[in-house]
Amino acid sequence: MSMESGIRRYADVFAASFRDAINARGLTLARLHEQLRARGNSVSMATLSYWRSGARRPEGAQSMAALGDIEQLLHLEPGSLTALLGTTNRTGPLGPNLFPLDERELEEAVKEAFAALGAEYPDTSRELTTHSVTDVDAAGNVSYSITRSIVQSTVGTVVSIPFLEMTPGISTPAPFIEAVAGGRISARYSHPNGEVHGVLFELDVPLTAPSTAMVEWSVAYPPDYPPQRETGHAVARQCRELLVWTRFHPDALPDRIEERVETPDGSKLTELSLEGRTSVHQVRRAFGPGLLGVAWSYADGADPRNLTADA
Known part of the structure; x- marks a missing residue:
């Protein structure tokens, strides 16, 4: 399986699970968008729609933060949607690797x-x-x-x-x-x-x-x-x-x-x-x-x- 087809498969699985979770809670995409904005998450309606359809999948720090909020709002286990993303095609910004304590x-x-x-x-x-x-x-x-x-x-x-x-x-x-x-x-x-x-x-x-x-x-x-x-x-x-x-x-x-x-x-x-x-x-x-x-x-x-x- 090529990298592109693998990413496509993970996007489809994620999209189906995302749709099912929204339907199970009886929410509209617009209502979910409002709840995310109330939490300070600025992900757009268009992006949510892309995720639900499978046209795109979450990537990057802002999207992953939004996904964490979505899991909470849809009463899902932490990491349950994130785990469906599989391999991403980038690591994103890594930042410094430092010992976390001043000791x-x-x-x-x-x-x-x-x-x-x-x-x-x-x-x-x-x-x-x-x-x-x-x-x-x-x-x-x-x-x-x-x-x-x-x-x-x-x-x-x-x-x-x-x-x-x-x-x-x-x-x-x-x-x-x-x-x-x-x-x-x-x-x-x-x-x-x-x-x-x-x-x-x-x-x-x-x-x-x-x-x-x-x-x-x-x-x-x-x-x-x-x-x-x-x-x-x-x-x-x-x-x-x-x-x-x-x-x-x-x-x-x-x-x-x-x-x-x-x-x-x-x-x-x-x-x-x-x-x-x-x-x-x-x-x-x-x-x-x-x-x-x-x-x-x-x-x-x-x-x-x-x-x-x-x-």
Whole structure:
């Protein structure tokens, strides 16, 4: 099959699924367009019509951001339409590949982790869309997280991707990192300083640039793990959409929540509110390199201020 015919086939599959999803919600294309505009997404009616007919398919950062909103508006699983696009004929703007935290010693530990896992540093893949969900237990501490990502090879062929857990300044035992879908764990490593733990996620199918794949992995924490009241996700390249969703146990709703954003331009802290909910979500488009995270505390003052970030 030629590249052109392959792209045509993926466009047809995407278009059919897009039409079915719109019909299932009983929406008109005009109404969907209005809802997208209300979210600040400027994709045109003509573009939506092209996508629905299969004449064109979403490409580029703006289109992929719109597609993420469409999946939410049509009550679809995150990434379900995006996954139907298959191979795109371009990677789009890559931007710089930078260590996401301003921690020189930590970066050296990460380089050692990559070497031990047999991975090239920096990684030649990138996350196009990532949704990271963290559950907080009744004690107010991180208990479990699961991350789903669309990854892309930016150059050559990628057969595996390292995923790391980092706790700057805090030595911890190794968390339980497991593959959920899209591949398997082929190697594990813990740095002697206890601040960097990671796995090598071997993909089901090798990715040759600019191909994409869906991957999903989970992290659980052993009983002797230090209490964690901060979570987040870090990316080394620009991510088209990054979602961090933190879900609190009903008996452990925090008194204070603070968003932390760290980029090459510096760090920014912003107070957040649950506003009657039991969870808080953060969304950034065209984000990175950097870290998007959240910390919480309680009136008794217990606030370890530890950082758990995936990279």
